Amino acid sequence: MTLEPGGAAAGAPGAPRRPGAGVPFLDLQAPxxxxxxxxxxxxxxxxxxxxxxxxxxxxxxxxxxxxxxxxxxxxxxxxxxxxxxxxxxxxxxxxxxxxxxxxxxxxxxxxxxxxxxxxxxxxxxxxxxxxxxxxxxxxxxxxxxxxxxxxxxxxxxxxxxxxxxxxxxxxxxxxxxxxxxxxxxxxxxxxxxxxxxxxxxxxxxxxxxxxxxxxxxxxxxxxxxxxxxxxxxxxxxxxxxxxxxxxxxxxxxxxxxxxxxxxARLDEWNARRARLAGRYRAGLGGLDWLRLPEAAPWAEHVWHVYPVRTRHRDALAGHLAEAGVQTLSHYPVPVHLSPAYASAGLPAGSLPRAERLAAELLSLPMGPHVTDGQAEAVLDAVRSFRPPE
CATH class of the missing domain: 3.40.640.10 (Type I PLP-dependent aspartate aminotransferase-like (Major domain))
Known part of the structure; x- marks a missing residue:
């Protein structure tokens, strides 16, 4: 699997959950x-x-x-x-x-x-x-x-x-x-x-x-x-x-x-990503507590990641980790709230849309080498989640 450059360590907020076995967030050995x-x-x-x-x-x-x-x-x-x-x-x-x-x-x-x-x-x-x-x-x-x-x-x-x-x-x-x-x-x-x-x-x-x-x-x-x-x-x-x-x-x-x-394989691998995104949409589209990513009619999306949105993000991430599904939050600390930009004078609440995305986005496993069995495991794990009251 991989992190964004400078990604969080395992166990930290926004870090990928690392199951002993199951579905990795991204398999870098398969390519x-x-x-x-x-x-x-x-x-x-x-x-x-x-x-x-x-x-x-x-x-x-x-x-x-x-x-x-x-x-x-x-x-x-x-x-x-x-x-x-x-x-x-x-x-x-x-x-x-x-x-x-x-x-x-x-x-x-x-x-x-x-x-x-x-x-x-x-x-x-x-x-x-x-x-x-x-x-x-x-x-x-x-x-x-x-x-x-x-x-x-x-x-x-x-x-x-x-x-x-x-x-x-x-x-x-x-x-x-x-x-x-x-x-x-x-x-x-x-x-x-x-x-x-x-x-x-x-x-x-x-x-x-x-x-x-x-x-x-x-x-x-x-x-x-x-x-x-x-x-x-x-x-x-x-x-x-x-x-x-x-x-x-x-x-x-x-x-x-x-x-x-x-x-030479990029288009083929992007097509595999698109098929997986379609499978996720077909399998998760009926969940009223989960918002799925969409593609505009004028765009051809290449699905670098598959970020879903829910106000139950952390609970869902924990549930998926227990099921052996590795996830990652993009991006759990908004840039303006990072220590690197503390001097910019942008306090909490100044960019509410970015802050809400940081609290709600969770990326599911995505890549050209996710198997049919792994995709089904992700779908089963997400569908078995019961949002807290």
Whole structure:
């Protein structure tokens, strides 16, 4: 199984419950078992080459992933958080700027803005959902606002066209956080397709995951891609010629080679996730105490996780743990209430929608390798739960 980066330890609030046997939250051994021969060949090819950084595997993966997304350029870096930070810097966002971010997201979205020197300004999710929308963004724009980072959370795209129209009127950059949305489609186009600038994570638990950390930015802008390539490599286009102040954020050749193997299976694995999501909906749709995730008619959801909502979240999580079903809460501590952002001056109650989601969301086991028997075990366990009076 896996946690989000920096995930809670077992037994802590929001931590996955670890049964001795049963249904894991996510099986990371199964993908390797399925692709063992191809992955072993790819890794051996790199190890035998003697070229471990910025070599042919990176070039090939960048070309293949850009083509998969439907855009011109991909710049691979060493994490999804770095992808966001470097993209913001490449767009010219920095000290003195405000960047609009979702109030409900993984902390990396906010951290990347802070690392770029800007200030993250939270926007609450629209209505009773988990995603921000154009109306919320419009209401949050001030003269200091320079960019907005919509997050395609849990595998579902944000409604981008109205948001882009707002951004265009106010002169804002739009940087999509697609860390959980590899292969998702918005109105027929993949997330990251031109004219998007989108940041991806290849953390091992993602729909397209490496065997370590990794990330990438995709764009149709050649100049932006060029700046990103400098920013990931000490601000340099050529060895010992440093044009920008920057550090090291290179994806290595081994990870690129592994990602190339997995990319060929991504659509198939996303389809398996969608079938499992459909099975959950069919089996749990009649429970009046449980709210299930939905997909908009214009979106192709890739079901990075399957978060259900209930005011009985903790009791349900305990019940499922006893039944051998491992779950995870996304995200049990809202970013504005974390110690990292205590100085932001956003007390409890200031972002009620994010706080309610933090108290009610519980993610069920989801992945391309959940078996029929495991899916039935999850359904049986959830249906056997009796909410407390």
């Amino acid at each position: 390797y078992a399925e692709l063992r021969a191809g992955i072993d060949r790819a890794v051996s090819r790199v190890l035998s080459s003697g070229r471990y950084l910025l070599g042919p595997e990176i070039e090939a993966f960048e070309s293949e992933f850009a083509g998969y997304c439907g855009t011109a350029y991909c710049v691979a870096v060493n994490s999804g958080c770095d992808a966001l930070e470097l993209a913001l810097r490449a767009l010219g966002v920095g000290p003195g700027d405000d960047v609009l971010v979702p109030s409900h997201t993984f902390i990396a979205t906010w951290i990347a803005v802070s690392a770029a020197g800007a200030r993250p300004v939270p926007v609450e999710p629209a209505g009773g959902g988990t995603l921000i929308d154009a109306a919320g963004v419009e209401a949050a724009v001030t003269p200091r606002t320079r960019a907005v980072v919509p997050v395609h959370l849990y595998g579902h795209p944000v409604d981008l066209d109205p948001l882009r129209e707002v951004a265009h009127r106010h002169g804002l950059h739009v940087l999509e956080d697609a860390a959980q949305a590899h292969g998702a489609r918005y109105r027929g186009q993949r997330v990251g397709a031109a004219p998007s600038v989108a940041a991806f994570s290849f953390y091992p638990g993602k729909n397209l995951g490496a065997m370590g950390d990794g990330g990438a930015v995709v764009t149709a802008d050649a100049e932006l891609a060029g700046r990103l390539r400098m920013l990931r490599n000490y601000g340099s286009r050529a060895k010992y010629r440093h044009e920008l102040r920057s550090g090291n954020s290179r994806l290595d050749e081994v990870q690129a080679a592994v990602l190339r193997v997995k990319l």
